[in-house]
Amino acid sequence: MTDYKIKKIAVLTSGGDAPGMNAAIRAVVRTSNYFGLECYGIREGFNGLIDGNITKMGPRSVSNIINLGGTILRSARSEDFRTEEGRKKAFEQCQSNGIDALVCIGGDGTFTGAKIFNEEFGIQTIGVPGTIDNDIFGTDTTIGYDTALNTAMDAIDKIRDTATSHNRIFFVEVMGRDAGFIALNSGIATGAVDILIPEQKDSMEELFDTFDKAAKRGKNSSVVVVAEGEKLGNVYDLSEQTKKKYPNYDIRIAVLGHIQRGGSPSCADRVLASRLGYGAVTGLMEGRNNVMAGMRSNKLVFTPIEEAIKKHNTINKDLLKISEILAL
Amino acid sequence: MTDYKIKKIAVLTSGGDAPGMNAAIRAVVRTSNYFGLECYGIREGFNGLIDGNITKMGPRSVSNIINLGGTILRSARSEDFRTEEGRKKAFEQCQSNGIDALVCIGGDGTFTGAKIFNEEFGIQTIGVPGTIDNDIFGTDTTIGYDTALNTAMDAIDKIRDTATSHNRIFFVEVMGRDAGFIALNSGIATGAVDILIPEQKDSMEELFDTFDKAAKRGKNSSVVVVAEGEKLGNVYDLSEQTKKKYPNYDIRIAVLGHIQRGGSPSCADRVLASRLGYGAVTGLMEGRNNVMAGMRSNKLVFTPIEEAIKKHNTINKDLLKISEILAL
Amino acid sequence: MTDYKIKKIAVLTSGGDAPGMNAAIRAVVRTSNYFGLECYGIREGFNGLIDGNITKMGPRSVSNIINLGGTILRSARSEDFRTEEGRKKAFEQCQSNGIDALVCIGGDGTFTGAKIFNEEFGIQTIGVPGTIDNDIFGTDTTIGYDTALNTAMDAIDKIRDTATSHNRIFFVEVMGRDAGFIALNSGIATGAVDILIPEQKDSMEELFDTFDKAAKRGKNSSVVVVAEGEKLGNVYDLSEQTKKKYPNYDIRIAVLGHIQRGGSPSCADRVLASRLGYGAVTGLMEGRNNVMAGMRSNKLVFTPIEEAIKKHNTINKDLLKISEILAL
């Protein structure tokens, strides 16, 4: 093994938790250990970095966590880290603990914090995309996204059982903040009659038109999947307006909520997290800095963290078309 | 095979759908067929009986449905069946189709309808308890209850992942109408810090006391499971009052909703439904009338339908005590 | 709180592991703690008692384990505990650690060891039935059984997908040692065309007769569920003989194996384990000795451990009849 510049890596999870974060932590810890680097776990995101809530981790600290949802390091959104004073304390903790490099697992909020910290204090930093929303540029998918898709799909499958049994219409809200990835894919996977996502301009007229077409074809029950960031309205608004138009419809609402953040990660997410955790450590060893490790076309790639935050993966418009054709 | 008085049995599902209803339909159809009786399926509950939405069913009509959620016969709540005129039409349908006996799968609303119809027109009738709420007397558990428990538990397990990762408090609403069975059992199974059910008088003071005790013991995250019929307030009220008392708490809400009605039935529900469907047909053949088929202490029993509606299984108070002790 | 005679309880898991053992351990530890008793965990069954592999456990030692399969205390079959010398060492460990009472979670092998140890050395002992096989007298179900049923059912559901798609016959072996409970219930739940269990005399002629009847009714694919203790032969024997008789049949074998022992426990198993763990500690506090805590008709009951070992729950013969009727 060559003489790496960095000796001590610390890893943290920040922002909303996502299934597979533990698999990523495990990969960071074990890869560090394999290459003879010390590895530290920072608890509760950047707050733990500020407060020195830091512990040494060995290969056995991460035994039997690859299959667990959530994050053993806990996560938090840190107000203090938004202040220069907070970040200064964080830097002092890095110095007093001898930490050379940081692996920050999270979404764009996490990356923004990491970037500023890196630019201010020069601690070598790498990002790992961990969020169910899939709204990060520089990676085909983010850690947790595939699991969230399957969780949403399973829930909608169950709702469809009752929708079909009762000739009901369900408006189902799924997560994804400003991104429609979860809505679009879980909607296609469950044969939703319509899918409303922020990336596309929708109107009540088009929605009603879809209901009319479905009724004409003998479809008595329907599921409409709605992204939480949908601009036409939330599931309550949509339901109310639909009720006005179709007073006889039996309409129900389901907000899937936080179940989408939890659960044992899927195989794809565990493998992705393992590869990105490994890639983050080897990237740091190669001297990479202020970048994010991602996976594109099945290859490890590094993207400047600024791009990862600012650019966005675009929704595949073909998918929207396909969803319309197949739902009928 | 002896000469049974009845020749033609019809089966319907009514009220809220429950996982295992299909397994019960399958058992009614195949048992009828085995004993040389004709079997008819009535679609959309009592509405289908009124409208003559009735089809003959053979053993192959119910192939590959034992594992499906929902009900292939569909279900509905019937306003018309509440009128004498509606029931008269239903009786005429029975006569014109030659239907001697009815198997009504559902909850207490279904049974009330069945009882009145039986008393008015004399069609031999038997009830099968199919509801996730477990609020029917005369059977240890109702069809769908065990599946709903597991669905609620899986969802709360996922929520707990994120609660633990973020030091959050979650108020989780589960189904069960006026009964706390789902809340109590899913709460114990997920280590909920508190469980609020309508069968017990609760107060905000006691809830706050529980939070304080949990905090003292180093528990940073908590899940409170709340039955939908809870009298202290719904999850929104409870959350608001808790927020007032503990402004620093990060509190979230989850309403599990209709996912609890769907999904592939558990093994226990499929076996229960199979036994009760079989028991309903053999009960009819033995001349039983205006009763419900139930399973108590692993034995088939018949309870006058009036009792099934009026009496209630009581919540096991020991369980409440145990839940408090084990959550700490 | 009154002055109990016992001060220190120790808990162990022994024999084959079963889902829900962790929930039982959690209940023992937290109930002990609640009543002011000290609680110790013995690792790797009776071996750990002999070797002094014993640690104190507090309420936080059992956090976040209620949903985990396996046993955090690990399990083992102990050869040494079968010797007087081994048991003597175990007793010395009890004395030196001040252990007054033992909770032994396991099956009949575990209980046999516990009984002999109790009779030889007088340490107050209580058994908790933890085995997927459900072959213990004195409780309606054992911890792990319900989960194993659901695991077996899910696996057979998947196998049925491929059986149906290919017009195949599958012989599926499920666990249960000399007991047919898992086979019978998972077989009914999956619509198996035949179910072979040791409690019933089977013959190849009857099996072939079943295949012929199924073929006559247009059933092209079949699943036969076979208990591992079946006396007519194992799945390989049965397959071979069937192939001889029906050379054109496309026959496959599946041995479900150890997946049936693992997995997150079902709601029923977690609640059962919680109640029995609680019951074991309160039973010890009431002075009960050499008994097993069980749940019958939803009530906590204690059965002399000798009876629990020697007597057996009998298979419900009605179920066998029902399985035949419904499979057609």
Add this chain to the structure above:
Amino acid sequence: MTDYKIKKIAVLTSGGDAPGMNAAIRAVVRTSNYFGLECYGIREGFNGLIDGNITKMGPRSVSNIINLGGTILRSARSEDFRTEEGRKKAFEQCQSNGIDALVCIGGDGTFTGAKIFNEEFGIQTIGVPGTIDNDIFGTDTTIGYDTALNTAMDAIDKIRDTATSHNRIFFVEVMGRDAGFIALNSGIATGAVDILIPEQKDSMEELFDTFDKAAKRGKNSSVVVVAEGEKLGNVYDLSEQTKKKYPNYDIRIAVLGHIQRGGSPSCADRVLASRLGYGAVTGLMEGRNNVMAGMRSNKLVFTPIEEAIKKHNTINKDLLKISEILAL
């Protein structure tokens, strides 16, 4: 809509069934219908084409199947289609039914048959990769592969529960024929101590070395995942040789078998199948022939069917390295 040359499309599934085939059938039928083409379903693969087991399918024929495992069209391996005579009959069926174009869903066996048939009789043909093995060139993943990965992973997770509880070594055989994709990915996802795949030369010495290293690091239990095509030996051979070397090891075997072919498809598989089914029909409409529809880097691509059969996706060697590093 333009005037397409083709008027009638027929679809079949052939070879081993895979989860998601139904979603692909649904997409073919609904896309055809959307573009005004007639669509026919051929039952039991090429056998059904030979025997004229063909039915017209409309949008409602494929309702509620997107979530079902297996294939509603059934599948078979056809001996007759390997003969010129059989293929001639198949062509006559196409002619008499007016079928212009074929969508063949399956693996390389299916594609080989389709290619020969196309070259002999000129019926326009397109392949859709449906196999859990992921051994088809021209697509990043095949339909069913992601579901099989998750099924294998869930099963190994359960086995690991019992392995950990008992300090056992398990050799687990997973499917994949000559390809190690399932083994490699499910092995990484479950933290397998070693993964044996046909694409890599393995030796017992290296395996023993892995065991020794694991023991040195305090790992008491291990899961070794073995691809069914592994050349070093099958799980029985490997177990036997390991037992000889380490007589004290408690070694068990699990052959996951056909559960890997069944089950409700994952979200990724349902979306992939929907896109490829859509792509197959639009490909035919564009005049594509003797090609396979695949998805590479999230884009629909067409590959000459000959290449799809002959070339192979190579195992990512990085993954093997990562699996070694992370398992320690």
